[in-house]
Amino acid sequence: MMKWLLLAVVVVAVLWWLGRGRRGTGAASPSSDAAGPAQKPAAKTAxxxxxxxxxxxxxxxxxxxxxxxPVADEHYCSEPHRRAGPRKT
Ligand SMILES: [Zn+2]
Incomplete structure (x- = not known):
């Protein structure tokens, strides 16, 4: 009897953990979407x-x-490579 109780606790804990991990992706719970429209902010980088x-x-x-x-549209990562010049394969 104690074994089943322990198993139930573990199952509930795992389900809670999984639900916490992927919150917002659950299509089966539209109420969670209504609670907060999680608008992903656009990456506000410069x-x-x-x-x-x-x-x-x-x-x-x-x-x-x-x-x-020396030539336009030519870029180099370092001074030695700039001195070495472009390497065309
Ligand atoms: Zn380089």
Whole structure:
């Protein structure tokens, strides 16, 4: 008898834990949606930083951190790569 009681407690705890983990995705409970329209705030980041790839090694890096090469639209991740120049395969 005590075993069943313990099992019931465990089952209830697991169900509560699962329900807590994925709150809002339950399609079977529309009342939870009415309680609070969980509008996901749009990712309020600043203007998306343009990414460029190093002309030598191809590594992606933010344009602000890139070193510009002698040719327009050429970017490098580091000074040694800028000196080495573009590597075309
Ligand atoms: Zn590089």
């Amino acid at each position: 203007a998306p930083e343009p990414m460029v790839d190093c002309a030598h090694c191809g590594m992606l890096l933010p344009q602000a951190d890139a070193l510009s090469g």
